[in-house]
Amino acid sequence: MLLQKEVKRITVPLIRRMKEQGEPIAMLTAYDALMAEILDHSGIDIILVGDSGGMVMAGHENTLSVTMDEMLHYVKAVRKGVNRALLVADMPFLSYQVSVEDAVRNAGRFVQEGGAEAVKIEGGKVVLPVIEKLVDIGIPVMGHLGLTPQSIHLFGGYGVQGKEAEVAEKLKEEARLLEKAGVFSIVLEKIPALLAKEITASLTIPTIGIGAGKYCDGQVLVSHDMLGLYEKFKPKFVRRYAELGKTMLEAFINYVQDVKKRKFPDDHESY
Numbered sequence: 001m002l003l004q005k006e007v008k009r010i011t012v013p014l015i016r017r018m019k020e021q022g023e024p025i026a027m028l029t030a031y032d033a034l035m036a037e038i039l040d041h042s043g044i045d046i047i048l049v050g051d052s053g054g055m056v057m058a059g060h061e062n063t064l065s066v067t068m069d070e071m072l073h074y075v076k077a078v079r080k081g082v083n084r085a086l087l088v089a090d091m092p093f094l095s096y097q098v099s100v101e102d103a104v105r106n107a108g109r110f111v112q113e114g115g116a117e118a119v120k121i122e123g124g125k126v127v128l129p130v131i132e133k134l135v136d137i138g139i140p141v142m143g144h145l146g147l148t149p150q151s152i153h154l155f156g157g158y159g160v161q162g163k164e165a166e167v168a169e170k171l172k173e174e175a176r177l178l179e180k181a182g183v184f185s186i187v188l189e190k191i192p193a194l195l196a197k198e199i200t201a202s203l204t205i206p207t208i209g210i211g212a213g214k215y216c217d218g219q220v221l222v223s224h225d226m227l228g229l230y231e232k233f234k235p236k237f238v239r240r241y242a243e244l245g246k247t248m249l250e251a252f253i254n255y256v257q258d259v260k261k262r263k264f265p266d267d268h269e270s271y
C-alpha cells in the first residue's frame with residue numbers, strides 16, 4: 001500500500017511504475033494556489049489543472065470557451081501551491097488542434113511560464129502527430145479518450161461513449177496508438193467499466209478513469225464536484241466527499257444576518 005508514500009516528488013516515471021506495482025493512482029483538479037496546497041498535502045499523486053476550470057471557476061457553459069491565457073493563469077497559481085504531486089496542465093480547445101507548431105508553443109508555455117510537468121490532450125488518431133512531437137521535445141503527454149468534452153457538439157451531449165461495438169473497437173485501437181505515440185497515461189472518461197477493463201489490460205501505461213468504473217489503474221474527479229461545490233450538474237459517477245456548497249451558503253447567511261442585526265463585530269473583534 002502507498003509505495004510512493006515516502007517519495008518527495010511524484011514524477012512521470014513514478015506514475016508509470018505505479019501501474020507495474022499495482023498502486024492505484026489518485027488524481028484531482030485544482031485551479032488556484034490555496035486549493036492546490038490543501039490537495040498537495042492530501043497525498044494526491046496528480047493535480048490536473050483541467051479545462052473544467054472554464055466551467056467551475058469562470059462560469060462558462062462548457063469547456064470550449066476557456067482560453068490558453070485563462071488556463072495559463074490557473075496553472076501559474078496552482079504551481080505556487082504544489083510541491084509534491086505531478087502537475088498536469090490541460091490543453092484547452094484550439095490550443096493544439098490547428099497545427100503541431102501551435103501545440104508546441106502552447107504546451108511549451110504551460111511548462112516554461114506555468115511550471116507544468118506534463119500536458120493533457122483530448123483525442124485519438126488525429127492528435128498522434130502532436131503527441132509524438134511533444135514527447136520528442138521532452139514534454140510528457142497524458143491522453144484522454146471516451147467522452148472528450150471538447151467534442152460535445154459532435155457527440156450531441158455528455159452521453160456514455162463506447163457502448164456500440166464499433167465505437168468500442170475504435171477506442172481500443174486509439175488507446176494502443178496513443179501508447180505507441182508516447183503518452184505516459186490515458187484518461188478514460190464515461191465509458192463502460194468492462195471496456196475500460198479491457199483497455200487497461202491491453203496497455204503498459206496507466207489508465208485513469210472518470211466514470212469508467214473500478215478496473216482503471218487510477219481515478220480522477222473534478223474537485224469542485226466531489227466537494228459538493230458545483231451544483232449545475234451531478235453525474236452518477238461523482239461521489240460527494242463533502243457538501244461545501246451548503247456549508248458556505250450557511251456561513252454567508254449567518255454573516256449577513258449578524259451584520260444586519262449588528263451582532264458582528266463584537267468587542268473582541270474590535271480595536
Ligand code: KIV
Pocket residue numbers: 029048049050051052053090187210220221222
Ligand atoms: O478538465 C478536466 O477536469 C478533465 C478531467 C475531468 C479529466 O479533463
